Amino acid sequence: MAEVKLTNVVKRYGSVEVVHGIDLEIAHNEFVVLVGPSGCGKSTTLRMIAGLEEISDGEIKIGETVVNNLPPRKRNISMVFQNYALYPHMTVSENLGFSLKIAGKSGAEISAAVANAAEILGLGDLLERTPAELSGGQRQRVAMGRAIVRHPDVFLFDEPLSNLDAKLRTQMRVEIKKLHQKIKTTIVYVTHDQVEAMTLADRIVIMKDGHIVQVGTPLDVFERPVDTFVAAFIGSPPMNLINGHIEADHVVFSDGNRLPVPPDFTGKLADGRQVVFGFRADVLMPKGHTLAESGVVTDLDLKIDFAEPLGSESILLSTLGGKEIQARMHNPRPVNEGEVLTCELHLEKCHIFDASSTKNLRE
Amino acid sequence: MSKFSRAIRDHAVPLALIAPSILVILVVVLLPLMFSFYTSFTNYRLIRPDTLWDWIGLRNYQRLLADWDFWVAFGRTILFLTVALNLELLFGLGLALLVNKITWGQRTLRTIMMFPMMFSPILVGFQFKYVFNDTIGLVNNALQSLGLTEFAIPFLVDRWLAFFSISFAEIWMSTSIFAILILAGLFAMPKDPIEAARVDGCSNWQVFRHITLPFLMPFIFIAMTIRSLDVARAYDVVDVMTGGGPAQRTELLWTLIARTAYDDARMGRANAMAYASILLSIFFTWYFFRKLMDARKHLGAF
Numbered sequence: 001m002a003e004v005k006l007t008n009v010v011k012r013y014g015s016v017e018v019v020h021g022i023d024l025e026i027a028h029n030e031f032v033v034l035v036g037p038s039g040c041g042k043s044t045t046l047r048m049i050a051g052l053e054e055i056s057d058g059e060i061k062i063g064e065t066v067v068n069n070l071p072p073r074k075r076n077i078s079m080v081f082q083n084y085a086l087y088p089h090m091t092v093s094e095n096l097g098f099s100l101k102i103a104g105k106s107g108a109e110i111s112a113a114v115a116n117a118a119e120i121l122g123l124g125d126l127l128e129r130t131p132a133e134l135s136g137g138q139r140q141r142v143a144m145g146r147a148i149v150r151h152p153d154v155f156l157f158d159e160p161l162s163n164l165d166a167k168l169r170t171q172m173r174v175e176i177k178k179l180h181q182k183i184k185t186t187i188v189y190v191t192h193d194q195v196e197a198m199t200l201a202d203r204i205v206i207m208k209d210g211h212i213v214q215v216g217t218p219l220d221v222f223e224r225p226v227d228t229f230v231a232a233f234i235g236s237p238p239m240n241l242i243n244g245h246i247e248a249d250h251v252v253f254s255d256g257n258r259l260p261v262p263p264d265f266t267g268k269l270a271d272g273r274q275v276v277f278g279f280r281a282d283v284l285m286p287k288g289h290t291l292a293e294s295g296v297v298t299d300l301d302l303k304i305d306f307a308e309p310l311g312s313e314s315i316l317l318s319t320l321g322g323k324e325i326q327a328r329m330h331n332p333r334p335v336n337e338g339e340v341l342t343c344e345l346h347l348e349k350c351h352i353f354d355a356s357s358t359k360n361l362r363e
Numbered sequence: 364m365s366k367f368s369r370a371i372r373d374h375a376v377p378l379a380l381i382a383p384s385i386l387v388i389l390v391v392v393l394l395p396l397m398f399s400f401y402t403s404f405t406n407y408r409l410i411r412p413d414t415l416w417d418w419i420g421l422r423n424y425q426r427l428l429a430d431w432d433f434w435v436a437f438g439r440t441i442l443f444l445t446v447a448l449n450l451e452l453l454f455g456l457g458l459a460l461l462v463n464k465i466t467w468g469q470r471t472l473r474t475i476m477m478f479p480m481m482f483s484p485i486l487v488g489f490q491f492k493y494v495f496n497d498t499i500g501l502v503n504n505a506l507q508s509l510g511l512t513e514f515a516i517p518f519l520v521d522r523w524l525a526f527f528s529i530s531f532a533e534i535w536m537s538t539s540i541f542a543i544l545i546l547a548g549l550f551a552m553p554k555d556p557i558e559a560a561r562v563d564g565c566s567n568w569q570v571f572r573h574i575t576l577p578f579l580m581p582f583i584f585i586a587m588t589i590r591s592l593d594v595a596r597a598y599d600v601v602d603v604m605t606g607g608g609p610a611q612r613t614e615l616l617w618t619l620i621a622r623t624a625y626d627d628a629r630m631g632r633a634n635a636m637a638y639a640s641i642l643l644s645i646f647f648t649w650y651f652f653r654k655l656m657d658a659r660k661h662l663g664a665f
């Protein structure tokens with residue numbers, strides 16, 4: 001049983017503060033992913049949980065214990081590092097069994113645990129090799145095996161897949177998900193890749209510049225981003241965001257185009273207010289190439305700059321309000337450059353953000 | 364035209380270019396080597412050049428086998444080597460770990476650490492000869508004025524004290540070689556495995572024992588290889604401090620060989636000793652080099 005609780009956790013390097021008072025509660029057996037652009041303080045936060053970095057201020061609890069001043073070895077955690085951090089002078093089986101050996105477990109116990117971990121991760125044939133004799137994917141697996149032999153309270157992963165090629169990354173992602181289902185444990189997982197975050201997480205924690213911007217389930221953060229940063233960061237392709245101002249319940253863009261505000265905003269926004277209009281490619285579809293969906297729809301004529309066929313659908317690129325925007329075309333047909341298509345925009349799924357604070361006005 | 368002369372013609376330019384260096388090696392290395400090896404089978408005495416032709420076969424080597432003085436010096440050299448290398452390793456490791464911890468003024472410290480290496484061994488010998496001298500020596504003066512001892516301690520006279528004194532000088536002079544090589548290892552050491560080990564439950568000592576030390580081993584064995592060659596031919600410091608005496612109490616292989624060659628003028632005999640003692644150097648080099656290769660084998664992934 002181990003929840004992890006961060007209360008107002010601060011990290012300073014000298015006079016530079018890089019993590020600014022983070023609050024986060026992670027439930028027992030929950031898979032939480034910290035995601036954010038490079039340099040936003042994800043690793044630092046994870047390393048503070050691990051005990052590899054001291055906490056400048058605040059409190060971290062694992063289970064019922066305040067661990068602020070406990071060394072890593074007293075926290076009963078496992079960690080998988082970005083560069084695997086295997087022990088180069090030990091064989092795979094020694095790598096796997098090292099923590100148990102340090103813990104003073106008997107030889108029989110160690111071999112059983114190693115065999116079990118090797119079985120789960122398919123490392124059986126590699127046990128006598130050294131890390132130098134393994135491929136990247138195999139090293140990655142050993143690093144995971146080393147983490148699971150020990151039945152820790154919490155697993156910590158720091159970008160464990162970022163050194164793998166795209167195919168292997170997808171494969172290992174699935175394996176990590178399966179692993180979590182098999183050995184229910186609290187997991188804190190760091191990545192800069194929003195796809196990894198979306199696919200793995202029970203809950204996503206989005207960070208920016210040492211702050212937590214939003215915490216929620218993958219669907220939460222996808223459908224209800226709190227600000228334009230999250231809206232642009234989560235989802236692929238990223239949300240279309242166009243600056244404009246309010247005029248009689250319409251958003252007017254710099255190029256003179258205008259769109260009605262979503263129904264729940266009708267009558268609520270003062271004329272002249274500067275806003276950002278946001279919608280995903282998924283809710284803008286050419287007529288005749290939509291998904292059968294009801295709702296409030298407005299039509300929009302768009303000159304298509306070009307199309308990216310993906311097979312089952314195409315992504316259309318166009319321009320609106322001086323910004324490049326993307327639309328989704330289901331059951332695609334070839335589209336000529338410069339062709340004008342009438343598109344349907346599902347208004348209830350659109351967002352209005354305040355232009356200066358960038359906050360979602362729906363929250 | 365024969366095959367051989369054709370080969371020479373085809374490679375005339377490269378051959379002409381390497382010829383001078385081959386010549387130099389022949390004259391400077393090979394000839395003296397062959398000459399000294401030859402003399403070890405003669406009764407050659409420096410003061411009687413005609414004895415150079417006095418071929419006595421293996422007699423020098425046979426006599427060596429029964430030469431008690433030689434074997435005592437041989438054994439003492441091994442002891443000296445063992446003591447010096449182990450203590451230098453210990454101090455060098457400690458020094459390197461300490462300096463590695465210090466963040467402020469580390470460059471200066473590193474430079475200071477190298478000072479002992481900048482002195483000629485002869486000067487180091489003189490320095491310690493006066494430090495340990497029983498009448499005017501620094502140590503004795505200090506001990507006596509502090510009232511710690513009434514009598515002068517015969518540092519350079521007593522069998523074990525003299526051995527201690529020459530070891531001290533040797534260690535003082537060369538600990539920095541270990542320290543610097545180990546420090547280089549520490550600088551090159553990746554942080555990740557150390558952090559992994561800390562998470563895996565290691566205390567600081569266990570991290571050092573299971574992760575840091577194995578990583579440093581190749582660096583340590585490089586230092587060992589260099590230093591074993593160095594100490595096995597130790598001469599200058601010892602010769603200045605004790606001259607192998609008194610009464611051969613600190614006699615090492617090379618002080619004995621030098622005495623045999625130049626004081627007793629028995630060059631043939633001395634050369635036989637030299638060849639026998641080179642075996643010692645070869646053995647240590649081979650041993651540490653093999654250790655080095657073993658230790659390096661797995662470090663590819665660091």
Ligand SMILES: Nc1ncnc2c1ncn2[C@@H]1O[C@H](COP(=O)(O)OP(=O)(O)O)[C@@H](O)[C@H]1O
Binds near residue numbers: 013040044045
């Ligand atoms: N040891 C350090 N000293 C000073 N600044 C650091 C140190 N480690 C990280 N930082 C800074 O802290 C910020 C967060 O780093 P990090 O947590 O590694 O980001 P990421 O989200 O990419 O993992 C970065 O701006 C980085 O430059």
Ligand SMILES: [Mg+2]
Binds near residue numbers: 042043159
């Ligand atoms: Mg990072």
